[in-house]
Amino acid sequence: MKKTILVFGLLILALLLLFQFSKYALISSHLTIEIIIAVIAIVFFSIGVFLNKKSLHQKTNNSEAIDYEKIKELEISDREYDVLLGISEGLSNKEIGEKLFVSESTIKTHVSNLLVKLNAKRRTHALQIAKDLNII
């Protein structure tokens, strides 16, 4: 929000500077009106591109970044999150166990707890929910 105000302030400043510049240029007749218009066009075109790129990047980043706050909020433990990542890699409980050096039983416990915490019926459902919440 503060950034937005700053950017708009700079924009208005740029606009005023261009007004002054164009007046001076016309009076002194060193530059033709075409060039002034071209300069203004290029400047504002660039500003438009720049601003849009920033805002769009924020949006795309938001949909890709992992929401660690949400993970805490759901009380998902570290180990449970490891298991969730294993599931998202398409591994079986046994394979996840081998990867984390624990038994399949342990993974089953973690998965069960995960399903409760994510309010999911199946591991695939959990995956869908987790993606929706931006936690994987």
Added chain:
Amino acid sequence: MKKTILVFGLLILALLLLFQFSKYALISSHLTIEIIIAVIAIVFFSIGVFLNKKSLHQKTNNSEAIDYEKIKELEISDREYDVLLGISEGLSNKEIGEKLFVSESTIKTHVSNLLVKLNAKRRTHALQIAKDLNII
């Protein structure tokens, strides 16, 4: 590519029109230079935003867009793809069957064929592969 040329053509046209307009406006003195500059600034700012949005959308869409060619390449049938979408929604075979108005047996057949075609061991694995190939 053709679109790009078209857009640039229109841009140049707009620029020329603005030149003529500004000249006429100055001669007839109906408008001040400030207003002309403001109009030009707004117009080109908008053009910048618009063009950038288009190009960025193409980029983001590319990493999200579904690769239908790949689906054909893998010889995944329409129905199998429906089932794949059901899996990605976290549904059980039974639920997918209800959604598509067919029996669970049918879904099992489709899933089995899908796993072979995607070279996956499990439905979660199929999901991971499908995401990797940009087909879901």
Added chain:
DNA sequence: AGCGCTTTGGTACTTTAGTATGAGTACTTT
């Protein structure tokens, strides 16, 4: 009409997944 393909569905079976319950260890907080 016959061929190939998709879609559908079934049976029988094996393998994973998931639930319920109990229990031990370790580490932190009160």
Added chain:
DNA sequence: AAAGTACTCATACTAAAGTACCAAAGCGCT
């Protein structure tokens, strides 16, 4: 020291998922 929490693991069970095989209906193509 006691309570709480996270992690571990096991048993016993039920429920899904997945495999293998077979079979029939429907559609487009030649």
